[in-house]
Amino acid sequence: MNFEEELRKKTEDCERVILNFLPCAEGYASRVVEAMHYSVEAGGKRLRPLFLFETCRMYGGPMTLAEPFMAALEMIHTYSLVHDDLPSMDNDEYRRGRRTTHVVYGEGMAVLAGDALLNYAYETAIGALFVAQSEQERARVARALRVLAGNAGIYGMVGGQCADLEAEGRGGAADAQTLLYIHKHKTACMIESGFRIGAILAGAPQEDEEKLGKIAEHIGIAFQIQDDILDIEGDSQTLGKATGQDERDGKSTYVTVHGMEKAKEDVRVRTQEALELLDGLSVGNEFLRGLIQRLMTREK
Ligand code: GRG
Numbered sequence: 231m232n233f234e235e236e237l238r239k240k241t242e243d244c245e246r247v248i249l250n251f252l253p254c255a256e257g258y259a260s261r262v263v264e265a266m267h268y269s270v271e272a273g274g275k276r277l278r279p280l281f282l283f284e285t286c287r288m289y290g291g292p293m294t295l296a297e298p299f300m301a302a303l304e305m306i307h308t309y310s311l312v313h314d315d316l317p318s319m320d321n322d323e324y325r326r327g328r329r330t331t332h333v334v335y336g337e338g339m340a341v342l343a344g345d346a347l348l349n350y351a352y353e354t355a356i357g358a359l360f361v362a363q364s365e366q367e368r369a370r371v372a373r374a375l376r377v378l379a380g381n382a383g384i385y386g387m388v389g390g391q392c393a394d395l396e397a398e399g400r401g402g403a404a405d406a407q408t409l410l411y412i413h414k415h416k417t418a419c420m421i422e423s424g425f426r427i428g429a430i431l432a433g434a435p436q437e438d439e440e441k442l443g444k445i446a447e448h449i450g451i452a453f454q455i456q457d458d459i460l461d462i463e464g465d466s467q468t469l470g471k472a473t474g475q476d477e478r479d480g481k482s483t484y485v486t487v488h489g490m491e492k493a494k495e496d497v498r499v500r501t502q503e504a505l506e507l508l509d510g511l512s513v514g515n516e517f518l519r520g521l522i523q524r525l526m527t528r529e530k
Contacts, residue, residue, distance in 0.1 A: 233517075233520045233524070236517060236520075237520075237521065237524070240280060240283070240284075240517070241275070241280065243283075244276040244279045244300060244304075245273075245276055247279065247297045247300050247301055248270065248276065248279060248300065248301045248304045248305075249270070249271065250297075250301070251297075251298065251301035251302075251305075252266065252267055252270060252301075252350075253266070253350060255267065259346075261335070261339060262339060262342045262343055262346050263346070264335075265331055265334075265335040265339050265342070265343035265346075266305075266343050266346055266347055266350070268331060268334060268335070268343075269308050269311070269312050269331045269343060269347070270305065270308050270347070272325065272326035272327070272328050273326050273327065273470075274304075274307075274326050275530070277421070277424070277525075278303045278304060278420055278421060278423065279300035279301070279303055279304050279424065280424070280521070281421065281424030281425050281428065281446070281518075282296060282299055282300050282303060282423070282424040282425075282427050283296060283300055283428065284428065284515060284517060284518045284521075285424070285425050285426075285427075285428025285429045285432070285434070285442060285515075285518075286427075286428035286431050286432045287428075287432075288428075288432075288511075288513050288514075288515040288518070289428075289429060289432035289433065289434040289438075289513060291428065291431045291432025291433065291434075292363075292431070292432075294358075294361050295358045295361065295362065295367065295371060295374075295431045296428060296431055296432075298354050298357045298358045298361075299355050299358060299374060299378065299427050299431065301351075301354050302351040302352065302354045302355035303351070303378065303423055303424060303427070305347045305348070305350055305351035305354065306347070306348060306351045306378070306382045306387075306420070307420055308347055309343075309344040309345070309347035309348045309351070310344075310382075310387060310391075310420075311325060311326075312330070312331045312332075312340055312343055312344040312347070313340075313344040314391070315330040315331070315332065315340075316332055316337060316340060316341065317332065317337060319395070320475065320479070322471065322472065322475065323472070324466075324471045324472055325470065325471050326470045326471070327470030327471075331343055331344075348382075351378075352375075352378075352379070355374070355375055355378055356375065358371045358374070358431075359371050366433070370430055370431050370433060371431070373430050374427045374430045374431055377422075377423055377426050377427055377430065378423055378427060381419040381420060381422055381423040382419070382420065382423070385415075386415055386419035386420070387415060387416055387417075387419050387420055389415045390411070390412050390413070390414065390415025390417070390419065391415075391416050393408060393411055393412045393415070393416075394412045394416055397409075397412070397481075397482060398479065398480075398481060401480065403482055404482040404487070405487075406487050406488070409482055409483075409484065409487055410451070413450070413451050413454040413455070413484070414447065414451060416454070417450050417451070417454040417457075418446060418447050418449075418451055418453075418454070419450070420450075421446045421449055421453065422443055422446035422447065422450065424446070425442040425443065425445060425446040426439060426442060426443055426446070429442050434512075435512055437512075438511050438512055438513075441507050441510060441511055442511070444507055445504045445507045445508055445522075448501070448503045448504040448507070449500070449501070449504050449522060449525065451496075451500055452496070452497045452500040452501050452504070452525070452526065453525060454484070455484040455485075455493050455496055455497050455500075456497050456525070456526070456528060458476065458483035458484045458485050458493065459484075459485060459490070459493055459494065459497070460473070460528075460529070460530075461473055461474065461475055461476045461477075461483070462474070462476075462477075462485060462490070464529060464530070465529070468530045469529075469530050484496070497526055498526065501522060501523065501525070501526040504522055505519065505522060505523070508522065
């Protein structure tokens, strides 16, 4: 199997896991559950659960613990996209190649669908405590829950989004240091959750867990820089969302602060740093290596 086939197969596997954990639409809450399904089933690259699966697998961890966390991570990621697209935030009409949740279900229901996804993510991940086979596994699940919540919250993604909104309120201008804070927290933290939770659940050596955290930071920042590049040079059809949004909103991005050439160079440098750290782990993962390389040239 070549890399592209393997990626497609693994993405489909992740997709199955995620969809399996979604709730059934019934009773008075059925409309919000329908909106949850709509936003999750729209697709997406499923990168964060894929990172979680791969790091857990490389240390021989139990998939029974990894799967609820894979689904939970994607639910949190999807909630953040649903809320980010709202008229009070970025006001976007297209995401993942289809109309955004608030366009289809109305703004109130989209807020609720995001809230529901966030809550259901924790309900789902907590489920791992009940399938853990030993005290040691339960302790790992507890640590993983702390990483999941911490990286999504005020010291993670929400903190990054807060700094981003404030920069927009100042007319979009963010200096290089603020921009790095935004990228690290808004984008890299959720990627870090994938890498670290997989390692924690599998009981990876502490040294490796720390290296995986650094790998995730490099990849997360490179991923966001590439996102800023694609907003200028990308194709909206391929991306499944409109381009030119940052310019429309007068936002500072890695490209406006550092220039296109440096932005491209930094994607390359951070990817290289991540690959070198990957080589220093106590176990290898060729697929992960291929995936990290592939992200450097991603077009969506
Ligand atoms: C509302 C708390 C809150 C946070 C929103 C995720 C986010 C923070 C905003 C979305 C806009 C954006 C550019 C975020 C940076 C992270 C990013 C590039 C998200 C898109 O991730 P992909 O490309 O999306 O993995 P898919 O659709 O493939 O899952």
